[in-house]
Amino acid sequence: xxxxxxxxxxxxxxxxxxxxxxxxxxxxxxxxxxxxxxxxxxxxxxxxxxxxxxxxxxxxxxxxxxxxxxxxxxxxxxxxxxxxxxxxxxxxxxxxxxxxxxxxxxxxxxxxxxxxxxxxxxxxxxxxxxxxxxxxxxxxxxxxxxxxxxxxxxxx
Amino acid sequence: xxxxxxxxxxxxxxxxxxxxxxxxxxxxxxxxxxxxxxxxxxxxxxxxxxxxxxxxxxxxxxxxxxxxxxxxxxxxxxxxxxxxxxxxxxxxxxxxxxxxxxxxxxxxxxxxxxxxxxxxxxxxxxxxxxxxxxxxxxxxxxxxxxxxxxxxxxxxxxxxxxxxxxxxxxxxxxxxxxxxxxxxxxxxxxxxxxxxxxxxxxxxxxxxxxxxxxxxxxxxxxxxxxxxxxxxxxxxxxxxxxxxxxxxxxxxxxxxxxxx
Numbered sequence: 001x002x003x004x005x006x007x008x009x010x011x012x013x014x015x016x017x018x019x020x021x022x023x024x025x026x027x028x029x030x031x032x033x034x035x036x037x038x039x040x041x042x043x044x045x046x047x048x049x050x051x052x053x054x055x056x057x058x059x060x061x062x063x064x065x066x067x068x069x070x071x072x073x074x075x076x077x078x079x080x081x082x083x084x085x086x087x088x089x090x091x092x093x094x095x096x097x098x099x100x101x102x103x104x105x106x107x108x109x110x111x112x113x114x115x116x117x118x119x120x121x122x123x124x125x126x127x128x129x130x131x132x133x134x135x136x137x138x139x140x141x142x143x144x145x146x147x148x149x150x151x152x153x154x155x156x
Numbered sequence: 157x158x159x160x161x162x163x164x165x166x167x168x169x170x171x172x173x174x175x176x177x178x179x180x181x182x183x184x185x186x187x188x189x190x191x192x193x194x195x196x197x198x199x200x201x202x203x204x205x206x207x208x209x210x211x212x213x214x215x216x217x218x219x220x221x222x223x224x225x226x227x228x229x230x231x232x233x234x235x236x237x238x239x240x241x242x243x244x245x246x247x248x249x250x251x252x253x254x255x256x257x258x259x260x261x262x263x264x265x266x267x268x269x270x271x272x273x274x275x276x277x278x279x280x281x282x283x284x285x286x287x288x289x290x291x292x293x294x295x296x297x298x299x300x301x302x303x304x305x306x307x308x309x310x311x312x313x314x315x316x317x318x319x320x321x322x323x324x325x326x327x328x329x330x331x332x333x334x335x336x337x338x339x340x341x342x343x344x345x346x347x348x349x350x351x352x353x354x355x356x357x358x359x360x361x362x363x364x365x366x367x368x369x370x371x372x373x374x375x376x377x378x379x380x381x382x383x384x385x386x387x388x389x390x391x392x393x394x395x396x397x398x399x400x401x402x403x404x405x406x407x408x409x410x411x412x413x414x415x416x
Binding site (some may be wrong): 001006009010013014016017019020021022023024025026027028029031043079080081083084087090091092094095096097099100103104106107108125126128129132133 | 188274281286297361365367383403404
């Protein structure tokens with residue numbers, strides 16, 4: 001398939017999936033579009049990195065980092081908690097396929113295969129959580145820096 | 157509007173306690189991070205003029221004590237899911253209270269209104285959401301661009317949500333409703349595969365199960381763990397794992413009986 005078409009499909013679908021998950025978890029409708037943007041941005045970063053040959057962990061981490069940063073920005077603009085943007089934003093990134101395959105393997109009695117898959121789920125989940133933590137750290141540093149600048153404005 | 161009783165009188169303290177506990181309970185019921193719950197309760201108490209409030213939020217209950225322990229109460233949290241409208245509304249009310257746009261009485265009243273009737277999307281919009289979510293995520297996750305499965309995943313996603321909604325009315329146990337939804341989804345997916353052999357039930361289920369897969373809950377739990385709220389982090393991860401087990405056993409049952 002044409003690469004541009006693939007990019008278009010991935011972008012539109014990740015946007016739609018984030019918005020539709022936001023509908024399911026009852027996000028206030030004035031922030032729905034912002035949820036879509038952060039979902040699409042996170043997924044596109046993941047997709048490009050994944051295609052470029054980086055591993056699952058790195059690509060998930062970078063995608064989530066962007067979702068986290070975007071969430072902070074949207075939270076400032078819309079004056080809402082960050083969670084509103086982060087939860088729909090990571091929906092395309094959560095390890096759905098390995099989780100499903102792990103359950104399937106368990107049901108079919110293939111325990112060794114299931115073990116590997118479950119560890120993959122755990123690693124990806126941890127990578128996503130780390131991405132959020134780093135984004136939060138960055139925003140805290142930024143707000144501290146801006147406070148410092150405002151305080152010592154005249155001396156600088 | 158009633159007059160606010162004198163600060164630090166018995167009545168006033170009771171109102172502060174009740175308001176804080178309601179706010180905390182609503183936020184936990186909406187799936188907020190625990191540090192945000194405690195922070196919001198703390199802010200409300202401080203903005204009400206209490207000097208040394210102490211709060212503790214857990215996944216099944218919130219505690220608060222004012223005035224060095226002279227006033228202490230707890231409130232249980234019975235229902236937990238992810239409902240971000242609750243988090244947003246409580247947050248907004250708390251901001252308005254901090255900006256002195258609301259009095260303590262008004263805040264209490266508004267919180268009680270939010271608790272009774274949370275605005276939510278009607279079922280048909282949620283059904284469209286489930287359909288779009290299932291079909292788009294199937295394409296994203298599998299990366300195979302198999303278009304015959306696209307409408308099938310949408311259909312199965314809608315069936316799952318309907319089954320979940322119906323089962324929720326029958327039983328209070330959430331894991332049971334999730335299992336029933338998974339059974340319905342797997343049965344429809346495999347039935348469709350028998351009707352149209354071109355469809356791949358695995359792909360359909362990967363997409364449509366995402367309506368319920370607790371990936372988000374698991375990430376939330378990990379964030380709680382990382383930020384030091386160990387009790388709620390552990391409890392929430394166990395909850396997420398239980399959901400995954402419920403979904404898996406539902407799908408597995410159908411697969412064992414109907415074949416794949």
